[in-house]
Amino acid sequence: MSEECLIAKIVYLSNKGSEVTQQTLAEELKMSQQTISRKLRELEERSLIKRSLSKEGEVIRVTENGEKLLEECLSVLKTAIMTSHLLIIRGRVISGLGEGRLFLTMPYYVESFKKFLGFEPYPGTLNLAIYDRESLENRLALDTSKSINIPEYREQNRVLGGVRAFPASINGLRPAAVVFPLRSVHPKSIIEVISPYHLRKELNLNDGDEVTVEAYA
Structure with missing residues (x-):
């Protein structure tokens, strides 16, 4: 989870009138304490939050710097959505070869997606096979659309290929993104979707299930 998402959750809980504690956040976000x-x-080291003790335990509040960071993030997202157009792609869930898991455990890609997409991806992609003409046309339209670009990265003994990414939702679930590794061997009729969630579990998906992806391009 990105810093901005965590700050947003703290602000949301504060606006509901409840004191925000570490335990509350862990329960809301289904994460370990x-x-x-x-x-x-x-976040505290970056002066984005303040923590204090009360009879309820440790209480967390967003600082002025934290609110400013969140406002900047929301402004960028609003601009991106307003200047984008929506492409709908329908596909059926298929099993991959496990390459997505390897790809999404590499620190370079994990940190890049956190930076450019605002979330830390679950280590694995959801593969979809496009099954109708309109969806395939929309998929092909992404090839010439403006994308978020993760640049190629050269390590000592290998080169990590670049990635094109498009913010998206899948069956209404956000955040997510359609990703196209530039060295992919997939045909045009296959797309990969990433998210901070384990999508098969979160959406109760099995091979053959039909899903709808809304990609912003």
């Missing part, structure tokens, strides 16, 4: 504690410590 150890993970929440580490992320809160990082």
